[in-house]
Amino acid sequence: MRVPTIERLLVANRGEIARRVFQTCRDLGIGTVAVHSDPDAGLPFVAEADLAVRLPGSTPAQTYLRGDLVVAAALRTGADAVHPGYGFLSENADFARQVIAAGLTWVGPPPEAIEQMGSKVGAKKLVSAAGVPVLEELSPEALTAADLPVLVKASAGGGGRGMRVVRALADAAAQVERAAHEAASAFGDPTVFCEPYVERSRHVEVQVWGDHHGTEVVVLGARDCSVQRRHQKVIEEAPPPGIAEETLEAMYAAARAAALAVSYVGAGTVEFLYDPGTARFWFLEMNTRLQVEHPVTECVYGVDLVALQIEAAEGGRPAPRPGTPRGHAVEVRLYAEDPAAGWAPQSGRLTRFDVPDVAAELERPGDFGVRLDAGFAAGDEVGTHYDAMLAKLVAWAPTRAEALRRLADVLRRSRIHGLRTNRDLLVALLRHPVLRDAEMTTTFLDGLDLGELLGPADPDAVRLSAFAATVALAERAAAHRTVQAGIPVGWRNVASAPHSTCFEVAGEQVEVRWSGGRTGYRAADLDLTVLAAGPDRVVVERGGLRRTFEVHVDPAGRPGAEHVDVESDLGHVALRRTPRFADPADQVATGSLLAPMPGSVVAVTVAVGAAVVAGQPVLVLEAMKMQHTVTAPHAGTVSALAVTTGDQVSAGAVLAVVTPASPAGPTPAHPTSPARGTTDEGDPA
Template sequence: MDPTSSTTVRRLLVANRGEIARRVFRTCRDLGIETVAVHSDADAGMPFVREADAAVRLPGNTPAETYLRGDLVIEAARKAGADAVHPGYGFLSENAAFARQVGEAGLTWVGPDPSSIEQMGSKIESKKLMEAAGVPVLGNLTAETATADDLPLLVKASAGGGGRGMRIVRSLDALAGEIERAASEAESAFGDGTVFVEPYVESGRHIEVQVLGTPEGTVVLGERDCSVQRRHQKVIEEAPAPGLPVATRAALHAAAKAAAEAIDYRGAGTVEFLYDPAKDRFYFLEMNTRLQVEHPVTEAVYGVDLVALQIAVAEGRAPQVQAGEPRGHAVEVRLYAEDPSADYQPQSGRITRFDVPGVVSSFDGPPSYGLRLDSGVGTGDEIGTFYDAMIAKVVVHAPTRDQALRQLAGALSRARLHGLVTNRDLLVNLLRDPVLAEGRMHTTWLDGADLTALAAPPGGERAAELSAFAAAVALAERARLDRPVQQRIPAGWRNVVAGPQVTTFLRGATGEELAVRWYGGRGFRPADLDGVSVTAAGPEQVTLETDGVVRTFEVLVDPADPERVDVESSLGHIALRRKPRFVDPSAQVAAGSLLAPMPGSVVAVRAALGDVVQEGQAILVMEAMKMQHTIAAPYAGTVTELSASAGQQVEAGAVLAVVEAAASEEE
């Protein structure tokens, strides 16, 4: 992009997918700009493809085959008659070579000059540049220069972000191995396996500053706090950052402006800092030369449309925008298809229902107080294994921080989200946690936390028991109404004295059995729940009175999978599956079987058939949704079966290997 030239964008291609493509399309519609989507085969039926004015297929499924192929993206722009390319974030958004190719093709690049991307693309070189510009930085180390006094250390990918290619190292003996693993993950995610090592600040806060470089100078649009993270990936973001001293906030803004001006930056960018509250000091981490996932919170409190500002700068115009003071407070959460209680294991499959009540609109432009939803998927869409598992960003803008936290927790708790295990309950619990409410969060807050407790439904075990009973009653009513004859006979009625009926469910992702014992006839009553009575029963709604408290439970059966039952109430969402009476013998697996936890690819096999292995020893490494997962031996023993091989694509539940337990000394 030549900052001295001017042009008019008429048809824009978004070189990205999902919610970011939809986000850019919304601004384009407001500006009267036609839109072009590119999509992989896996994404052919996704909402962003349907919403574009034109769409071009990129053959294949993986990012390497599709969204990372700059030549295919530029050819798609040529075919569709696009005159501009917006990179979104991720994929090619910070690829200087691609930005140059866009310009050489005669297209307008909606982003910074390629030279700016190059200067900030290497975290190693950018830190040297920032140090020369007077921006505080952390020291650079290598595997050879690091000492025990430098511990703990952080191994970090030089290209990319999102926590991929990042490892915390607390022992020098482990450094070489962690560098190797981080480099492998970075190569897979970004095509660049370069990593570096720096001191790791414990209990620091992640503060980032939004900048906009224009022909008339750099505008600073405040800061965001992104300290709530899991595995170095952001979970909750907010603007402005709470609890910063006035002088520190001003110094952060000044440092970010100096960083942008050091490379003559144009367009929207983010300068990230690590803030040490104990010392009231901050250090430059990196500059993201693109739009950030968390940009909506800045848009909310400053009343701007950052995508529109990006396009204005790309067209050679100097948009009239003043930072001013932020209005109110905005909080964003990232809603993921993942199981926090299983170490955030990514999930894949179909979303059977997705509804967030109270959304003001998907995007408000100049913001008003309320709820905003930026999503890439909806009811009936699939979360696949080739891309990130984020379902949506949910944002609340309110007059105060306390109101924003409360309103966002309430909106999430009332959302209907079925079909997959998600981090919804974790987010609700975090938003209501005193640590967040009091502004005491830091980047390692969730490390070592009791994730099972943090991700538990708000109603606890009692919610599961009551929901399962309500489901048993609703299913009995459904069965009675479905019978062609004898419809007047009450559900569960018997003409002889007998014991209770038993309906057995498998609960959530764990498959834990939950048996409900109940009596039918002229009314329903539980056999094991004291103080509980049924006041109304139907095939879709059941009302229970518990010790004088009345609650209604909504029971939803998935038409495409009748064994799946979702129960919603004020106690939260409980996902159940009816246990079949008879188990198919072919579905049984041998003891010691190592199963694929999700669909994905095997990237490494670290044992051989016949090997004697120890408990916890790595047997295989899988990759799914751009993250690597180690599958270890459940106990000491011998590898008696090994069906997996490197490069193999496997389905969830596939048997990858079998470890036969070693005989005990007593035997």
Template sequence: MISRLLVANRGEIARRVFTTCRRLGIETVAVHSDADAGLPFVAEADHAVRLAGNAPADTYLRIDLLIDAARRAGADAIHPGYGFLSENADFARAVVDAGLTWVGPPPEAIETMGDKVRAKEVAETAGVPVLSAPDSPTDADFPLLVKASAGGGGRGMRVVRSLDRLDAEIEAARAEAASAFGDGTVFVEPYVEAGRHVEVQVFADADTAVALGTRDCSVQRRHQKVVEEAPAPGLPAETERAMCEAAERLARGIGYRGAGTVEFLYDPATDRFFFLEMNTRLQVEHPVTELVRGLDLVELQLGVAEGAGLPGDLPLRGGHAIEVRLYAEDASYTPQSGRLVTFDLPADGRFGLLPSSGVRVDSGFASGDEVSTFYDAMLAKVMAWAPTREQAVRMLVAALRRARIHGVTTNRDQLVEILTDPVFVGGEMTTTWLESRPSPGSTTIDRRTLVAGALMLAADDAARRTVQQGVPAAWRNVPSQPQRTTFEGHEPVEWWGTRDGFVVDGAIVLEASPVHARLEVDGVTVRYDGLIDTPRTSGTREVYVDGPVRSVRLREVPRFTDPADAVASGSLLAPMPGTVVAVKVEAGREVAAGDVVLVLEAMKMQHTVTAPHDGTVTKINVEPGAQVASGEVLAVVDQSPGG
């Protein structure tokens, strides 16, 4: 029996495993980097061991440090979570060799499925259809997909559409895979443009392997899943049964144990499916299977690791479950970092099963936590279960709209757009749909939101003053002239402060406080909640306004600006905090628009910074290994006369 379990991972998945352990009476051990020391998963563990440093290669990817941490903390078992070393056969063997219980499949099965080329051969032997690319591709064979042999999550993955780009994309994929997983091995396969990503959750003990149903994970950006649901909608019953049987054959054929996922590419046009890979771990999206089955998959993992068999009668709760991944990223999918001033997600349950219809949230962060640049950008998984898909969608949209998230830009609004798009509502999404759908463009901010933000700032000023508190906010001795508040990117808001409240345009009257504003229009009162923050880096006030539909971040334009804050024309600014991994040019070199100047790494993804125009590189302010802040000047490209 397991008495003390170390989770060799971080954030949300560590908290998820700890929740089941507490219910079962198993003590828990967290390991953490320096950047993660203050996160909730560390506080929730019974014991915690520091891994000095921040980069994954120095912390969560160090087998020796993890085994030593287990020894020092008195753990008798290790759960790998997902990502990092969860599909590393050497780690599994090291755990077993150290006399510890490995909560995962046998190392041999991890090794077989971890080599995705070999995995395809095994699948083909088991009678599962596979995709194969030619050894020497020609123009007729494109598009092709370059994939990392180890790991997943879209890292080390590139779509290549022409032969002249193949070598460069392979090298880029190798570098990204090596950084994310410690293994730069990649392979190439045909790329199906309009397929669906459907996977089967399998579970195996010493005697059998069973399929626990399908999940659809077709909504992806940059080959990383954004929305997952169970069961896969619109899948013909015969096809679903064939997929589940194929997954069971594959698991039995390699002597699998524990939780695993067999991923397929489904072509709706031909009703055919092809093996993609097998993930020999618990998936990020495992909760949607838990919700429709009424199972705790972590509890089943622990039971199999202790030598118990699967229950003879696995429940099937039914209904439909949908999960979205809430990321710290902007609309262009650029990872963001910083302090989560407010992180409030409405939920009926967390890290566990729901007793009835409702919303479950599995998160790795709380209000006040710092989102670093060292790890994946996912903040939380928000999911809903209901008797029907339509009800689950509606419930999930409502939960996202009620969420209050301040301080870090997230994809919350994009998730609402996805869930309400007719293509998604109709279950017609494919793996290319999200990135090919027309961009909604910049969403217009309702003027009432700007007014509410301006008056919250005014009310904040009034609340802070220590004298003349009876005088109306922003009172002036020329009452015919309004006050003006300007936010970056928006027209000024003009308003008057009176003894009865605030007046805008002579018709809109608001009562405001630093935390909310009530706006009355045509007899209807709408409440806007907010939060005012002054970032340490800039000192410029920001106000977060939560309206009836969305949340908006507004930055106040100072009345007087410091000339020292201006940057030279042609400056290349860091799009996010990160680490410089390569500088491709030197000062004095001529470049063309689009040429790569340097490469940044943030949150396990690499991002290229290119020349905005033809010109000459006059300054390079960084070197490989340098840590940079968002907005920092990395280099300067002076535009040539003909540029």
């Protein structure tokens, strides 16, 4: 039989996933093809491919799910192989068959293996017959109080979508319905099932690789993925700490048995739920693809898992011999989201994205170091159609303690501007004693007070950063003026009251009172000395301490309402200069519910004239395939409803108005309006 040799490979995916596969293709001398939706046309992965094909679709989210269009793109561009990446069609057996039927090489396991493991219900029965421990399946329609708590899960997918914890029977029907709706939206299949919910468990997954005959399976260690929010992984590491070697060996044997049960070929992951109290574990699912967190395994085992996938597809060498893991690797997922606001996904332009100590994006360090797998670059637009992950950052060091410390430091020194991210939370978690002592569980984040963990904004840091921003803006204005260039900034012929510059910082107003002139800048309310001033850098001395502030002004901002990011040893402070005069268009009525994020309205639960109580659901938004319930901010009457089911809304748009018993009249829009509404995602995170 002729062994296929891949010359040009199409990646049926997007973002950092496509870039990751392209990197290996370049190393192997294989040509690359990207496919993309309209919102993704300007992202780095499209520019990095040798060829790129636009995929039409009724909605951007569905574009990458059109297997027929992907296969047509491969044939049109002369690609002879398709790699599905991870996500979208990567675990779709019908798509694998389409690729093979078109005479293309499929870089993945056999369609039959995908099909057998694609249904979580069927997969549990299959591996149980092979001797792998599993949790009992429960019927959603026949739950009793004795079964609680239970976890509702989508049968056809993962990534936290379509998952709900049920702790009260009265909530069961609603949670099952919401899980089914999310599952249908994310995977095209509303089937859900229930299983016992194991409190204080850990999530451990085993990396397997099956040779091209499907007769030999090699285990390349395990990873701990217990730190999760909304059942989606946030921090992963290899090897998993604090698990006895004999328990790991038992997991390896179970993972090997599960893979052999479906004659598995290529890279795959068998996931287990581990109970630290009893050292027992149970099969969760098998991902018949590469995992997002595969870099930590690549680091400690010194392998390229994408290269191994390609070798398997080409009928290449026998399964690799696993060596002794070297060092420890920790990965964090950097998301565009606001953890303090219920993990609400964020969208907008990424105005700056600089990570230190990384020689090049997607570089795989040959020795201990830092690796960045990023889907975005500075200037890119982060939309609402896809997952909110911006990048993965990995630190690999001789010991776990060193890896945690290095990763926290690199994150702290990163410059990520333009929209809210979970960066500060990641730094706090990497330094948290629970993570440091390897005592994390899948509910670790549920029990944290994020406000206490992140702490309130340091007033001193805000005031100093706002002053530095004021000086930088003044220097920027002076550099661009075309008349009287020799006059000092802020100079006045007659002594007068200080200048006033106002900013919004995290919804609060901050005023900076300052003066300038031939002797330099002075702050009316701060005892400090300005040692150096420029449009990008301000150095001050206060109380004997010299401090440097980096100032980054969004070049696309509106004059007089600039977005400014200030970095110093005090941390990152994001400011928005507020105009001197309010725009009447920004006025909204008291009780207006503003969209907390861009998204699609999937349900409206009230009508105009309805009486509501505080916290009552008003409508449901869907953003990045997660549902968010917008609730009434106070008791009152629904006096206006600006949206209907199916509408697309932007962040800050008025969705509805709940008039309180004693209306107070018009108030300014966010940030001073208290009626933005609240969201509840319906799961414990």
